[in-house]
Amino acid sequence: MVAVAEAELYLPSSLQDALRVLADGGGAAVPLAGATWAMRAVLRGEELAARYVALSGLDELRTVEVAADGSLAIGACVTHARLGEAVADQPNLRGLHDAATKAANAAVREAATVGGNLSVAAFPAADLVPALLCLDAEVELARPDGNERVSLERFLQLRSELAPGTVLARVHVPAGRLRTAHARLPLRVAGDYPVAIVSVALDVAADGTVARAAVAVGSVEAVARRWPELEAELVGKPVGAEAAAVAAKALSATFHGREGIEAPGWYRVSVLPTLVRRALTALSGQEGNQ
Ligand SMILES: Cc1cc2nc3c(=O)[nH]c(=O)nc-3n(C[C@H](O)[C@H](O)[C@H](O)COP(=O)(O)OP(=O)(O)OC[C@H]3O[C@@H](n4cnc5c(N)ncnc54)[C@H](O)[C@@H]3O)c2cc1C
Structure with missing residues (x-):
């Protein structure tokens, strides 16, 4: 046991050991990952x-496993830097790659973990959340009596009320021959929290039209979420950045921007069409399932 200020730090020998100590702590003991x-x-x-x-x-929490079909199992303690390396050669995961490698700054990315980024309910600007939401990711929760998989969307609702002894162990990303992009707007310089984030994943049919669209928005509201109205607007049409930006502007009123010291709510909403345009421009040059 190591004393850190007034807190204790426990170094578990295994995930089971960690779960037991967290469960026995009854809420007084909490997980610590990169500590950023x-x-x-x-x-x-x-x-x-x-x-x-x-x-x-x-x-056991630090590996990225890529299955033969391309699906991923990302350990909760994989850092942003390691995740960026692990998916660098996967063309369908450009959005996740950019979320991992453009968030924060290099020093933070070496320490900050996937699990920590997804677990903080009070942090609306987490980059990995929208990037993983539009990939239909699932979260594997570990408890002393077994593991359970839930959608990331469900986890975002549950995460502030997890029972003591529950740890996010892995993130599962299904395979998909998608075109993906992650557009973020930091106000001043790299390292600032983004004031708004748009992540996009498109399944493009052989005729060049969008067969399936996923769009997720982060940092605009208190919790990142998908944008179903824009997704419906994109399906059945060719990939087009300008048309998507126009549609995003018409549909922006579905968001209620949160107030914050770095940007007012109206501003966060007003930049969404620009971020949609950037994301669609970024993925229009990618090879998909054609
Ligand atoms: C200067 C700076 C700039 C930043 N800029 C960005 C940015 O641009 N984009 C961005 O997304 N983030 C940014 N961040 C935030 C950073 O990404 C988060 O602090 C980080 O992802 C949290 O991960 P961690 O491993 O450090 O978590 P920790 O600090 O260790 O933990 C955070 C919380 O999550 C809980 N937790 C951690 N792991 C688990 C787990 N496996 N299961 C259950 N609960 C868990 C902990 O109990 C704690 O409550 C920035 C941070 C800094 C310091």
């Missing part, structure tokens, strides 16, 4: 937990 969010708890005016259970040393 947790380290600033005091700056946010939050209390430190009594005990942190360090997950980042657990090898």
Whole structure:
């Protein structure tokens, strides 16, 4: 046991050991991964937990497994930098690659993990959330009595009420011959939280029209979500950045932008058509399933 300020740090020998200590802690013990969010708890005016259970040393949570069909199992303690490397040669995952490699700054990306990025309910600007939402990702939750898979959408609803002893163990990304892109708007420089994010995944048919569309928006509202009205508008038409931006402008009123010190709510909504245009431009040159 290592003393960190007033908190204790527990170094588990396995995931089962971590789950047991977290469950026994009854909420006083919480998971710790890259610590890039947790380290600033005091700056946010939050209390430190009594005990942190360090997950980042657990090898079983640090792998990215690519199955023969191209589906991925990403360990919760895979860092942004490692995820970027792991998917760099997968053309259908450009959006996920850009989310992992453009978020934050190089030092943070070496430490910040996938699991930490998805788990913080109070962080609307997480880049990996919209990138994974539009890939129909599922989250594997580990508990002392077994594991359960839920959609990422469901996890976003559950994550602030997880029972003690529940840990996000892996993220599963299904295979798909998609064209994907991730467009984000940081206000000033790289390293700022983005004020708005648009992630897009398109399944393009042989005739060049969109067979299936997934669009996810982050940082605009309190929780990232899909944009079903725009998805419906894109299906059946050729991939077109300008037309998509026009449709996004007409449909922007479906979002209620959150107020924040870095940008007002109306601004976050007003940049969505531009981000949609950028995302569609980025993926229009990609090879898909044609
Ligand atoms: C300077 C700076 C700039 C940043 N810019 C960006 C940005 O542009 N885009 C972006 O997306 N993010 C950005 N971030 C945020 C960063 O991505 C998050 O802090 C990080 O992803 C959190 O991961 P972590 O491993 O450090 O989590 P930790 O800080 O270790 O944990 C965060 C929370 O998640 C919980 N947790 C962690 N892992 C698990 C798990 N496996 N299961 C259950 N609960 C878990 C912890 O209990 C804690 O409550 C930035 C951070 C910094 C410091």
